[in-house]
Amino acid sequence: RYDEPTIGSGVGVNGQTKSLNTYLSNGNYYLYDTTKAMNNQIRTYTSNNGTYLPGNYMTDTNNNFNASDQAAGVDAHYYAGLTYDYFYNNHNRNSFDGNGATIASTVHYQSNYNNAFWNGSQMVYGDGDGRTFIELSGALDIVAHEITHAVTTYSADLAYHNQSGALNESFSDVFAIIVEGDTNDWLLGEDVYTPGIYGDALRSMSNPEQYNQPAHMDDYYHSPDTKDGDWGGVHTNSGIPNKAFYHVASDIGFEKSGDIYYKALTQYLTSTSDFEDARVALEQSAIDLYGSGSELQAIKNGFDLVGIG
Numbered sequence: 365r366y367d368e369p370t371i372g373s374g375v376g377v378n379g380q381t382k383s384l385n386t387y388l389s390n391g392n393y394y395l396y397d398t399t400k401a402m403n404n405q406i407r408t409y410t411s412n413n414g415t416y417l418p419g420n421y422m423t424d425t426n427n428n429f430n431a432s433d434q435a436a437g438v439d440a441h442y443y444a445g446l447t448y449d450y451f452y453n454n455h456n457r458n459s460f461d462g463n464g465a466t467i468a469s470t471v472h473y474q475s476n477y478n479n480a481f482w483n484g485s486q487m488v489y490g491d492g493d494g495r496t497f498i499e500l501s502g503a504l505d506i507v508a509h510e511i512t513h514a515v516t517t518y519s520a521d522l523a524y525h526n527q528s529g530a531l532n533e534s535f536s537d538v539f540a541i542i543v544e545g546d547t548n549d550w551l552l553g554e555d556v557y558t559p560g561i562y563g564d565a566l567r568s569m570s571n572p573e574q575y576n577q578p579a580h581m582d583d584y585y586h587s588p589d590t591k592d593g594d595w596g597g598v599h600t601n602s603g604i605p606n607k608a609f610y611h612v613a614s615d616i617g618f619e620k621s622g623d624i625y626y627k628a629l630t631q632y633l634t635s636t637s638d639f640e641d642a643r644v645a646l647e648q649s650a651i652d653l654y655g656s657g658s659e660l661q662a663i664k665n666g667f668d669l670v671g672i673g
């Protein structure tokens with residue numbers, strides 16, 4: 365048999381079996397998805413608990429990725445595909461750069477690593493220490509959050525500090541929630557956070573205060589623009605635009621809010637945009653798409669409620 369695209373199966377971090385787009389080459393099956401538009405590819409690697417990137421392709425001899433050390437790769441691969449499909453099917457965007465860039469993900473990065481990040485070229489996921497986190501690619505909202513950081517880089521490129529940085533974080537949380545698409549799920553990271561504790565999460569869009577984020581400008585967190593200060597508290601102050609999104613999406617739904625937020629991110633926001641600029645960009649996007657109606661009013665209400673004037 366020749367090299368060819370195949371369909372395999374895998375077991376994810378939380379034990380669910382899922383179908384995978386794989387590739388057969390020289391008798392080995394690769395986590396290499398060639399089914400997307402214009403031969404875009406989704407490639408998933410492992411750094412085998414080291415720090416080499418991208419590391420080695422994750423492969424299997426029988427196209428059934430059901431080993432425990434394959435679960436992180438199964439979910440990174442599958443959830444990258446879902447996120448790709450969201451941006452392509454809803455916004456006609458081919459990959460994070462809009463030009464069919466390959467989505468590369470590496471799992472098993474370092475040991476007991478409680479984090480995941482976009483390094484400017486690819487996705488990188490730790491395994492967690494088993495208490496604070498399990499393998500972080502096991503959460504669709506985290507995968508979509510990280511890939512949206514890449515979309516932002518290739519669009520508004522919101523500078524990662526102070527209010528533009530908090531917007532950068534918030535837009536990643538916004539599309540994470542929309543890609544998950546469950547109007548009862550306003551939580552981030554719940555599928556991989558603290559396996560020993562039921563029902564908690566990293567962040568809440570509906571109730572940011574629950575996880576120590578402000579939900580109003582009156583409680584804006586002034587933090588140093590340093591690494592230790594989380595660059596002016598970008599993961600803290602994101603609670604304020606996150607709460608505004610909660611109001612907007614609760615009003616008009618994920619499809620309309622997704623279209624408004626996507627247009628603002630890709631056509632109006634810039635690297636130095638602040639919270640006020642975001643309100644203006646979202647209002648303008650709502651007007652462009654729907655005129656001066658209920659969608660525009662939803663943006664105004666949401667931002668009024670969090671004190672962004």
Ligand SMILES: O=C(NO)[C@]12CC[C@H](CC1)C2
Nearest residue numbers: 479480481500506553599
């Ligand atoms: O918000 C984040 N990055 O900007 C997180 C931090 C822990 C989860 C993985 C990456 C979410």
Ligand SMILES: [Ca+2]
Nearest residue numbers: 505549551552
């Ligand atoms: Ca969630």
Ligand SMILES: [Zn+2]
Nearest residue numbers: 509513533536
């Ligand atoms: Zn982030």
